[in-house]
Amino acid sequence: MPELPEVETVRRSLAEHVAGRRIEAVYFFSPLAAGKKPGPVTRALTGRRILRLERKGKYLVFPLDQGWMTVHLRMTGKLLIDGPKTKWTRVEFAFDDGHALMFEDPRQFGRVVWSREYPADVAALGPDALGLDAAEFLARLAGRRGALKPLLLNQRIVCGIGNIYADEALHRAGIHPLSLAVKVSRARLLRLHEAVQEVLAEAVELGGSSISDYVDAEGRRGWFQTKHRVYGRTGEPCLACGTPIRRITVGQRGTHFCPRCQHR
């Protein structure tokens, strides 16, 4: 499930392969991957040169010599350089250096789109979570109603945090996922900011979390899943206090926390 650290790992592993390359051909094996009709997207992308590879939140943005290509991996999307063509390959790009890029996506939630102007959905995102300073983090949460975890997952407030890293950050900060944002002290929100920065930076360093079959553009797995303290550890002892990790549902999302370390 690619979140910020996984998408950043894909960006880093893919950038050198695509920066400066010309797209000679594009094949949409699944129209769904284009979001609508693949014809116009194919025509717009063919012959374009990729200037560089950027990331905002969970979006990969490819500035082109004309317009922008945006890729979102959603749940099961992968970008594989010279990857094999499989039954899950939805899009293939052929580059001018003889290499190819495969967009593989079993569940078909992922999208490859082209836009003439900078993509509106990316522009609408809140600031990227990685490297966000404490003052702005607090300002973005100020006046928000509701529980903290859904707010962390709201990409218009701050973007890049997904289910895994929300749970991990809340545990490190000692905050219950159902805590109302307005009732959490400034000191504890500052601690949350630090926990978010810490957990994202460590995850990027380890190449993200490969909890299902996530791999980077060169097929390498990430290792941050071995550092998870709550996510996917339901019933196992909290590494801080030994209390069994509990799993509840918050905003329709599986939520893992330690009932002792994270009080409301």
Place this chain on the structure above:
DNA sequence: ACTAATGTTGTAGG
């Protein structure tokens, strides 16, 4: 064999 769960975003609704 059926059901629930998986996680992200857009959208529809209160």
Place this chain on the structure above:
DNA sequence: GCCTACAACATTAG
């Protein structure tokens, strides 16, 4: 506008 519920989809665990 803000918040919540659900659909889109394919596979797997129970």
